[in-house]
Amino acid sequence: RLQLSGPGLVKATQTLSLTCSVSGVSVHSYGYDWGWIRQHPGRGLEWIGYISYSGTTHYNPSLESRASISVDSSQNQFSLDVTSMTAADTAVYYCARNRHDSGFLYYFDYWGLGRLVTVSS
Amino acid sequence: SSELTQDPAVSVALGQTVTITCEGDSLRRYLGSWYHQKPRQAPILIVYGDNNRPSWSPDRFSCSRSGNTASLTITGAQAEDEGDYYCGSRDTSGDRWVFGGGTKLTVL
Secondary structure (H helix, E strand, O other), rough: OOOEEOOEEOOOOOEEEEOOOOOOOOOOOEEEEEEEEOOOOOEEEEEEEEEEEOOEEOOOOOOOOOEEEEEEEOOOEEEEEEEEOOOHEEEEEEEEEEEEEEOOOOEEEEEOOOOEEEEEO | OOOOOOEEEEEEEEOOEEEEEOHHHHOOOOOOEEEEEOOOOEEEEEEOOOEEOOOOOOOOOOEEEEEOOOEEEEOOOOOHHHHHEEEEEOOOOOEEEEEEEEEEEEEO
């Protein structure tokens, strides 16, 4: 349901652009947010940010100045841009659907396969 | 606090029961979710909220919450349950997400 596309290699200082194509549900469906998570080699999960069904965005404070998430309604997909990439941004990047069933219950129920992005000098 | 704390590693004998815990202030307000990740694979949701399981998750997985601690229990652990387990929830602000550091489960 979530298909991630984008480069596997980015040069330092450049901008990373990843896109997640969604099938089976509209990105504007109530009750769903669309998120990005990354995982550095051998490390745990790091939440990057999400865009809500209504277009509101929220980001990890550590990436807020460099990350941007947007939606393309015509293609039913959402995208992540990260500017000024460095070697520290080398990681597997995942897109995922965040479902919320109430004001207190949120969970990522579907994940894309993940894309290893390597930053070269 | 915006942190969730997990034990780094846990082991269980084949067929026995094991509980993995996750502590954090956000869990007093928000129900957590648990994810299982095998090497070189994407995480998958296994349990969430008040002991809910997606259709693909075996019924040996269950979860609960008490105070600021969420718990994942595997009743009758199987060899295929090895891997990393992550808890996650909205943080105390309600607008952002936080994941625990992960627990590596070994089935002996």
